[in-house]
Amino acid sequence: MPRPHCPRCSRPLDHCLCALIPLLPSATRVLILQHPSELKHALNTARLAALGLSNAELRVGExxxxxxxxxxxxxxxxxxxxxxxDTQPLQQFAAQAVDQPVLLVVPDGTWRKARKLLHLNPLLAALPRVALPEGLQSRYRVRKAPMSGALSTVEAVVSALNILEAPAQFDALLKPFEALIEGQIKAMGEDTFQRNHLPR
Incomplete structure (x- = not known):
């Protein structure tokens, strides 16, 4: 018999994260376009980002x-x-739009799947492309980053909003994410985590 899941955060009821998810206002509108392959992923951080922001929307599709x-x-x-x-630093884009709030479009999926979203939706490829500062470190300790500076979707959204809406901070969005990671480490066992996921 399948375990009952929370209809809001999609986690098993005994691991529901809803109590940790804030509801933060933002002038920036966040539109997350999620590849369907991410929908059932145990670490669905795009959902956490969308649930934690009052001015965000999550759409699933190709x-x-x-x-x-x-x-x-x-x-x-x-x-x-x-x-x-042709990317520009997000700070630079924000400086050009001081009197106009930003609609931040965030593709969610593996790099290959995210590129596919851009290929299938030419309007996305036509948008000005922005990048986060170099050197950011992911807290995603149970998944190897495909490249230096790669962040989970919720981390990328938090980093972007902290830039766009400074001095406001959106780090509260990371609380359920941290709990999710801790739950994964607990489930795999500390020994397995130490052996497979800590840098040598």
Whole structure:
């Protein structure tokens, strides 16, 4: 018999994270486009980010037929948070839009799946592309980063909002994420974690 799951955070009821999820306001609107392969992932940090922000939306799919309407938010200036050629630092983009809130579009998936989202949705590829500062370290201790500076989706959203809305801080969004990681470490056992996930 399958374990009952929380309908809100999708975690097993005995590991529900809802009590730790804040509800933070932001001038920035966050649109997370999640590849379907991430939906059932045990560490679905995009959901945590969307639940913890009052001005955020999570959409799941590969092709988004209503993307034009999603991007045409009145009063917002849209950008895509994704590394690659022709990116500009997020701080620089924010400085150009001081009187206009940002619509931050965040693809969620493996690098390959995220690139596929861009390929299938040309409107995304046409957006100004922004990047976080170099040197950020992920707290995602149970998953090896594919490259230096790679962050989970919730970490990337928090880092971006801390830049866009400074001096406001959004680190409270990381509380359920930290609890999720601690739960994973506990489930695998400290010895396994030490052996497989700590740097040598």
């Amino acid at each position: 092709e988004f037929e209503d993307l034009s309407a999603l991007l045409a938010q009145p009063g917002y200036r849209a950008c895509l948070l994704f590394p690659g050629e």
